Amino acid sequence: MDMIAEKFDAIVIGAGMSGNAAAYTMASHGLKVLQFERGEYPGSKNVQGAIMYANMLEKIIPDFRDDAPLERHLVEQRLWVMDDTSHTGMHYRSEDFNEAKPNRYTIIRAQFDKWFSRKVRAAGATVLCETTVTELVRDAKDKVVGVRTDRAGGAIFADVVILAEGVSGLLGTRAGLREMPKPQSVALAVKEMHFLPEDVIEQRFGLKGGEGCVIEAVGTISRGMAGLGFLYTNKESISLGIGCLVSDFGATMQSPYALLDALKDHPSIRPLIAGSEVKEYAAHLIPEGGYKAIPQLFGDGWVVVGDAAQLNNAVHREGSNLAMTSGRIAAEAIVQVKRRNGPMTKQNLVLYKTMLNKSFVVKDLKKYKDMPALLHTNSRNFFTTYPQLMSQAAQNFMRVDGTPKIEKEKATAAAMIKARSRWGLVSDAVRLALAWR
Amino acid sequence: MTVAVTLRVEEKLYQNRYLVDSGRPHIKVRPHARPSANLLGLTRVCPAQCYELNDQGQVEITADGCMECGTCRVLCEASGEIEWNYPRGGFGILFKFG
Ligand SMILES: Cc1cc2nc3c(=O)[nH]c(=O)nc-3n(C[C@H](O)[C@H](O)[C@H](O)COP(=O)(O)OP(=O)(O)OC[C@H]3O[C@@H](n4cnc5c(N)ncnc54)[C@H](O)[C@@H]3O)c2cc1C
Ligand code: SF4
Numbered sequence: 001m002d003m004i005a006e007k008f009d010a011i012v013i014g015a016g017m018s019g020n021a022a023a024y025t026m027a028s029h030g031l032k033v034l035q036f037e038r039g040e041y042p043g044s045k046n047v048q049g050a051i052m053y054a055n056m057l058e059k060i061i062p063d064f065r066d067d068a069p070l071e072r073h074l075v076e077q078r079l080w081v082m083d084d085t086s087h088t089g090m091h092y093r094s095e096d097f098n099e100a101k102p103n104r105y106t107i108i109r110a111q112f113d114k115w116f117s118r119k120v121r122a123a124g125a126t127v128l129c130e131t132t133v134t135e136l137v138r139d140a141k142d143k144v145v146g147v148r149t150d151r152a153g154g155a156i157f158a159d160v161v162i163l164a165e166g167v168s169g170l171l172g173t174r175a176g177l178r179e180m181p182k183p184q185s186v187a188l189a190v191k192e193m194h195f196l197p198e199d200v201i202e203q204r205f206g207l208k209g210g211e212g213c214v215i216e217a218v219g220t221i222s223r224g225m226a227g228l229g230f231l232y233t234n235k236e237s238i239s240l241g242i243g244c245l246v247s248d249f250g251a252t253m254q255s256p257y258a259l260l261d262a263l264k265d266h267p268s269i270r271p272l273i274a275g276s277e278v279k280e281y282a283a284h285l286i287p288e289g290g291y292k293a294i295p296q297l298f299g300d301g302w303v304v305v306g307d308a309a310q311l312n313n314a315v316h317r318e319g320s321n322l323a324m325t326s327g328r329i330a331a332e333a334i335v336q337v338k339r340r341n342g343p344m345t346k347q348n349l350v351l352y353k354t355m356l357n358k359s360f361v362v363k364d365l366k367k368y369k370d371m372p373a374l375l376h377t378n379s380r381n382f383f384t385t386y387p388q389l390m391s392q393a394a395q396n397f398m399r400v401d402g403t404p405k406i407e408k409e410k411a412t413a414a415a416m417i418k419a420r421s422r423w424g425l426v427s428d429a430v431r432l433a434l435a436w437r
Numbered sequence: 438m439t440v441a442v443t444l445r446v447e448e449k450l451y452q453n454r455y456l457v458d459s460g461r462p463h464i465k466v467r468p469h470a471r472p473s474a475n476l477l478g479l480t481r482v483c484p485a486q487c488y489e490l491n492d493q494g495q496v497e498i499t500a501d502g503c504m505e506c507g508t509c510r511v512l513c514e515a516s517g518e519i520e521w522n523y524p525r526g527g528f529g530i531l532f533k534f535g
Binding site: 038039040043044045046047048050108109110111113129130131132149150151167168170180181182183186188190192193237246249250253254255256257258261278279280281282283284285 | 445446449450452453456475477478481482484485486504505506507508510511512514515521522523524525526527529530531532533534535
């Protein structure tokens with residue numbers, strides 16, 4: 001590589017959501033940026049549901065709607081609580097979501113990341129794919145000054161290194177910048193891409209003209225583990241998947257693909273994907289630890305952004321937007337330090353953390369700081385017992401069989417107390433409310 | 438039952454695109470007499486079923502179908518039972534959709 005001799009303003013490790021946001025923002029401000037991606041092309045290693053939140057991308061590329069590969073804009077969200085044969089649902093659909101600049105879109109990550117990367121190159125950054133960064137290079141004072149890769153050639157130097165390496169964060173953990181994610185703070189998600197003709201998808205979900213619908217579901221589908229199933233409509237495909245905490249997988253020794261196949265076979269899901277052609281099976285981790293799992297975010301010569309920094313809102317299923325926002329904010333902080341000719345020291349890079357604290361990223365994660373622990377310790381109740389009770393209650397309510405209504409209500413209440421005790425019900429409700437507050 | 442599951446995951450992996458770095462597996466299992474509970478768990482928890490029990494009751498890995506999710510690393514790297522690295526740049530799983 002003939003660029004080894006060159007020194008860069010910034011090196012970005014990873015061309016996912018956070019790395020692309022950072023590289024684009026810095027390059028647009030005239031910084032000399034080098035970005036590494038280990039995949040054959042940007043997106044080839046990345047997995048998402050995927051819902052993309054327009055507002056956070058607009059702040060980076062305001063006119064993204066002109067050419068970004070967007071699948072459908074969402075007009076309907078279904079939240080389901082499932083037991084083995086039923087689902088109880090809350091559906092929200094609104095014509096208001098058919099607006100000039102829709103708020104949420106489904107995307108396909110491999111295509112989206114390629115598009116984003118083209119923008120990064122057009123902004124002036126150098127992007128090197130098929131290159132795994134293997135090591136951070138430090139100077140005598142322990143400041144990060146560059147990287148080594150698995151390509152021939154020596155170290156490559158820059159004033160600052162942005163670690164946008166995703167949830168596994170191999171480099172940062174091996175360099176001792178942060179700990180490896182704990183089994184109870186990451187979920188393993190598996191998903192499949194089911195292809196169907198556009199009009200079939202629109203008929204099945206009652207959609208027209210680019211409208212989209214998503215389903216998110218909890219219940220016995222996760223077999224007692226803390227987990228979530230999802231079904232997202234794309235233009236000509238459906239993403240279907242399920243994710244559960246790695247600690248729960250480890251403890252129960254369940255197979256993720258068996259869970260996925262059972263979900264596909266659930267009577268509420270089966271007709272939605274009937275006749276589809278499956279073209280890919282993917283697996284990926286999702287950070288679930290929330291606020292308490294956020295590691296040290298900056299140091300001498302480095303910052304960490306996105307999933308590598310565990311910035312993921314598990315309650316609202318948001319990750320890519322926190323990744324894009326943290327990447328953008330880190331880049332803006334670096335641009336500010338650079339403008340005043342400041343060195344990229346820990347002391348100066350604290351600006352990134354200060355700016356991030358003021359954004360929705362940290363504020364939202366703080367709001368739900370107690371939620372991960374609650375769902376983790378109570379997973380059997382929240383993911384199996386309550387869904388079953390809910391189904392029983394709904395069926396009791398709807399079945400007309402000559403039983404007086406008052407007796408039906410009593411039976412429902414008794415079933416709840418029997419399953420979880422009066423005190424258990426109250427304390428779960430209180431703890432849930434507190435964690436939500 | 439096990440046979441049926443094996444068939445299913447192989448069918449799934451068959452849809453995927455890989456560039457296997459022959460002769461350079463990116464994950465290795467430390468030689469052992471008896472696997473720990475976590476290591477044994479990988480034979481079921483790995484979404485690509487890369488881990489399998491051999492006739493001697495030891496866990497072996499064939500990483501060709503690995504999707505690089507990192508689950509086995511989170512469960513078994515700290516104890517030293519497995520050694521986990523990314524494949525060389527450009528190799529490994531290549532998601533068409535993701
Ligand atoms: C199944 C699933 C569903 C999801 N659904 C949603 C959703 O609907 N909405 C949402 O907002 N979020 C969702 N998320 C979360 C979202 O995908 C992540 O938050 C987001 O991708 C994080 O972006 P990132 O840039 O931090 O990491 P990534 O997108 O993972 O990017 C990291 C990049 O770094 C590269 N890399 C890593 N190490 C190296 C190295 N050493 N050298 C070179 N390159 C390297 C990788 O190849 C990769 O391209 C979902 C996640 C999953 C798994
Ligand atoms: S990284 Fe994931 S797919 Fe690969 S061997 Fe480990 S658990 Fe299996």
